[in-house]
Amino acid sequence: MIPAQFDYLAPTSVADAVAALAEHGDDAKVLAGGQSLLPILRMRLNAPGVVIDLGRIPELQGVSEDGDHLVIGAMTTYAAVLASEAVTTHAALLSKAIATVADPQIRHRGTIGGALVHADPAGDVGAPALALGAELVIAGADGSTRTVAAEDFFEDLFATAVGEGELLTQIRIPKHTGWGAHYEKFVRVSHQWSIVGVAATVRSEGGSIAEARVGLTNMGSTPLRARSVEEALVGQPATDEAVRAAVASVTDGTNPPSDLNGDADYRKHLATVLTRRAVLAAAGA
Amino acid sequence: MTITEDRPADAPTPEIGKSRTRKEDQRLITGRTRWTDNIQLPGMLHLAMVRSPFAHATISAIDTSEAKGSSGVVAVFTGEDLKDIQGVNITAWPVSAEQKSPDHLPVAVSHVAHAGEIVAVVAARTAAEARDAAELVDVDYDELPAVLDLKEAAKDEVLAHPSLGTNTSATWQLDSAGQGSGGDIEEAIATAREGGILIEREYRQQRLIPAFMEPRSTVVDPTGEQVTMWSSTQVPHVLRFCIAATTGLPESKIRVIAPDVGGGFGGKLQTTPEEFATLAVARKLSKAVKYTETRSETMVSGHHGRDQWQKLTLAAEKDGRVTGLKVELMADLGAYAALVGGGVPVLGAWMFNSIYKFASYQFNLTNYYTNKTWVDAYRGAGRPEATYAIERLMDELAAEVGVDPLEIREKNWITHDEFPFTTVAGMTYDSGNYEAATAKAKELFGYDELRAEQKQRRESNDPVQLGIGISTFTEMCGLAPSRILGALNYGAGGWESASIRMLATGTVEVITGVSPHGQGHETAWSQIVADKLGVPFENVEVLHGDTQIAPKGMDTYGSRSLVVGAEAVVRAADKVIEKAKVVAAHLLEASVDDIEFSAGTFGVKGTDKGISMPEVALATWTGHNLPDGMEPSIDADATFDPDNFSFPHGTHLCAMEVDTETGASTMRKYVCVDDIGNIINPLIVEGQVHGGLVQGIAQALWEGAEYDDQGTLVTGSFVDYTLPTSADTISFITDHTYSPSTYNSLGTKGVGEAGCIASTPAVVNAIVDAVRSFGVNDILMPCTPERVWKAIQKGRSVPGEGERDAQPHFDEGVPNQDPGAAAEGSQA
């Protein structure tokens, strides 16, 4: 399929990129890995006049450490995140979730920033970002930056706190060193988007769960955090029985879609089963 | 086992039976080859199609002015502009004389009957410009009510084609009492209702989309004496015929070339609106043009497969001996009668009875039109549907009788000493050995161990249950004896043609009328000819797929290429040898009767005198010293029309693990032992079996075309049409038994469709077997986790409800309705 014609810009700094965005307004679209944007352009669901490629901006690339935070550039590819030892050590949940995204080709192109801004509720990066309490750094047109908590970042289907003329530049993740983690993704074929996904990370102490964080994929119009489950898990032993009871409230406040892969009730049922499995796996049980 | 002949000790090892890697693979895998879309001609224009977004509408106006003014655009044509030359997409198989077939115009003129139908064509200097301009064509539609559901269509309340007055295309029946091949079905049912077993079920064959790897593409060059069309097709010869029959172009003015074609699975056994539209535009503009579809276009415009409701009544005695089978089939043709179209379900008519000895049988078919994409052949075409039904029913019968499903099959199948066997449907199966294939499969599978594990999981209430699915299938392929096709009202014959040219320098050209698109014919035919003529494998060139090079042929589908097409090659080779013998005898100064041909050498009996095949070919070419009056040629043609189909069979065993908490099914083990007679190239055969298995498994688990209430294809891309990849499959265990066909000299049977025909019921039987103890006896395909989980929930809450919901029992007052059946069917 052939997209409609557009002009192509490839700025080499965030400042230039933001300036270009300011100049072209809503006629411009930012290109990261292109794994969501290009299908949209090719199917002519959108036809921007200008495409601004972020691929040549070095400051948006790579993983670094900043005290008790990991800092991941928005243009870091899934493959690069997976290859990062810092991420595996301090934010294992993110690695585990990203390992389930699509297939190796897409993971070598798609970026963590693109995924977060695209904000598909079936995408696998939102739930772990939420569970890990990530902070998103956004650059504005006037050269300023602001930081938004993951909780406030996802606004709706395909809608985030990144406004017109803004760029997501960094993802800052509080280190969860020593936490067990598991991402339970439910699909029918391996390269599919999540029908339901559950991201769970757990700090164990003396055989029981000291702290837990749980994020849900595709259980509403945004990724969701299951706070009631997190609270119920504190102090529980990592046994099937205890965890089963603690996760019972996981579907509270969810509003999953109904489609060919399953209706909302089935998704709710899945979320309950998958959350138990994810927590038990994260706790090493 | 391979063909064995007495050979001298020093003869090279036979090519037949060798696992040769395919000679065509290097260029295909590297893409340095002639896919249609790779073809570039000087000054060639590119086309884009404007397609109807509506499932059913009349076209009130089309404004092309803005598109015509768009950059790079050369012309924009509507159906009205092309109507005198565009021809029509015909059906080759009106299944009855009364069949109603709406005209299928390549570019619609006033009425569209499915979403995706072409309403205008843009020709521009580049494909991008054509696409841009297509967006600017302004079409006014008056929407009409659309009929989308097959059962709704049967009511004739909303009509897919109001001008036909009905949605019924045709009806067709095969009745064993009527044709004298068996007893009366109603009697068998009545007897079973009294004191035997009656199994009544309704199964759904969901709609599938043939997902060939290479999208369809057509290039037409109208500038020569002949109009040349390159197209990504399985059927260049059929295409040429259909163009000549409907466009006014003389057949002799048309050359059709199928260059390398990247898969078809029946999806390119079609003559398409796109091909006809491309031809019409090229002729209008007197310029070469190319059209290559996008995947999204394939999904809505390339024909779909399957789509049936099957109402089935199986009669048996109390001990499980089958007595009768009645089939009432509703088939959805989509918007038009496609090339084979209405005939596809007819091909299943002889296969519902399968390998079992029914005494009476009746097959009733009604074909309907709906406002959806047209339906035609898809790998197996008619036989997978039939095999699914009977293999599911045999499991249900076993459950009813309370015995192992293999036991019920054994009780009813044709034993190996009963061949040749004429079935209740009237087909004569020439050879087979169901006992041998089953014994081998059981052993490879570890049948008894898996049954023991299943029992243990059931007893311990394991959240993951194990099920074992069986499919002891047969099929009829190698289409087809021309007389039978004639009797069935099919528009063409089923013969195949071959020529062999013995070149002066010792190499050989083999021309075959079949048209491979990924099967590896070039390799297999080379192996056969190398053995036959005693020339090296490398010295054989196989030519095909061009009506100028291979003028006669019926092309490739229905697992026919080897059993019909290669048999023609064998017969041409025999003629070459006979002609060459005369030359050899002359050169060796011996009597023709004393000449023996072996391993490429003509020898004189009882002497060490001899002359090689290439030497004879050279001598023939120079013509210097030939017998008086002999025509200086040892080349030969042959046309082969088989007397019967070939009947491959096999035993497929599948173990599925079902996670009862989520409904997810995971394949644990898959064993198949196929009997396809003698094997030319085991590697190619294994590839065919693997690919076929995955396609059949995909029907059971993953694939299904779904429409919304507006008639829009919801599964319009691979995001929603969930094709599996290798990551979703396991390693299969494949093996063979060998019962050679008696209808061709190589003893081969077709293998192209076998895996796809056999595997679907094996998988669904396994899933149902895993959850039968919850009161489930059917799950609609694809067996999504949601469907499996819901069936378990229903079955659990009300014993017997699981199946009732998933698979509705027959309505009150409908023939064959057995009020007791629902209760009978709900056994644990």
Ligand SMILES: Cc1cc2nc3c(=O)[nH]c(=O)nc-3n(C[C@H](O)[C@H](O)[C@H](O)COP(=O)(O)OP(=O)(O)OC[C@H]3O[C@@H](n4cnc5c(N)ncnc54)[C@H](O)[C@@H]3O)c2cc1C
């Ligand atoms: C076949 C296939 C299967 C897939 N399966 C999965 C899956 O299983 N799970 C999953 O999570 N995802 C899946 N994806 C999506 C994939 O993860 C995408 O890569 C991701 O959603 C978008 O990342 P990208 O870098 O490609 O962004 P792009 O496609 O380039 O951009 C996406 C959107 O974000 C905007 N954008 C990108 N970067 C920025 C930025 N820094 N600031 C502001 N706006 C920005 C773009 O303008 C665009 O609107 C799949 C994709 C494909 C093609």
